[in-house]
Amino acid sequence: MGVIHDNLSRRKFLSSAFMTLGLSFGLGTLFIRFGQFLTPEKKEKRIGEVLIGNFTDIPDGAATPLEISGNKILVVRSKDRITAFSRICTDLGCLVSWDAAREQFICPCHQGVYDKNGKNIAGPPPRPLDRFEILAKGENVYIRV
Numbered sequence: 423m424g425v426i427h428d429n430l431s432r433r434k435f436l437s438s439a440f441m442t443l444g445l446s447f448g449l450g451t452l453f454i455r456f457g458q459f460l461t462p463e464k465k466e467k468r469i470g471e472v473l474i475g476n477f478t479d480i481p482d483g484a485a486t487p488l489e490i491s492g493n494k495i496l497v498v499r500s501k502d503r504i505t506a507f508s509r510i511c512t513d514l515g516c517l518v519s520w521d522a523a524r525e526q527f528i529c530p531c532h533q534g535v536y537d538k539n540g541k542n543i544a545g546p547p548p549r550p551l552d553r554f555e556i557l558a559k560g561e562n563v564y565i566r567v
């Protein structure tokens with residue numbers, strides 16, 4: 423009788439030990455994840471200048487589509503002025519295109535219209551197109567993304 427009782431006690435002890443260990447591990451992991459949720463790691467915003475070409479390489483009156491680091495961009499040159507806009511429509515995110523004859527950005531999804539300065543002038547877009555900074559260094563033109 424005594425031997426059977428010892429086996430049951432050992433079994434209960436091991437079972438309780440494994441359950442306690444598993445529970446401690448689970449709660450510890452949950453506690454660490456909750457701490458990470460409360461204090462998220464700050465990611466630095468990476469800003470860089472990317473050479474997009476020589477000033478004369480950019481066609482006058484036209485829009486040049488570019489994709490830099492996942493950003494879809496339209497670079498528009500109007501005589502001696504170069505501007506760059508995000509192609510993402512501020513309504514629901516369709517890609518806008520440049521209408522050279524009207525000098526406007528047109529969104530094909532819901533007929534959103536932006537003027538040549540990226541300002542929303544017709545249709546549902548709630549705000550202007552996002553802009554990218556253009557830097558001229560000599561004849562070279564850079565875009566900051």
Ligand code: FES
Nearest residue numbers: 511513514529534
């Ligand atoms: S997504 Fe461009 S107007 Fe709706």
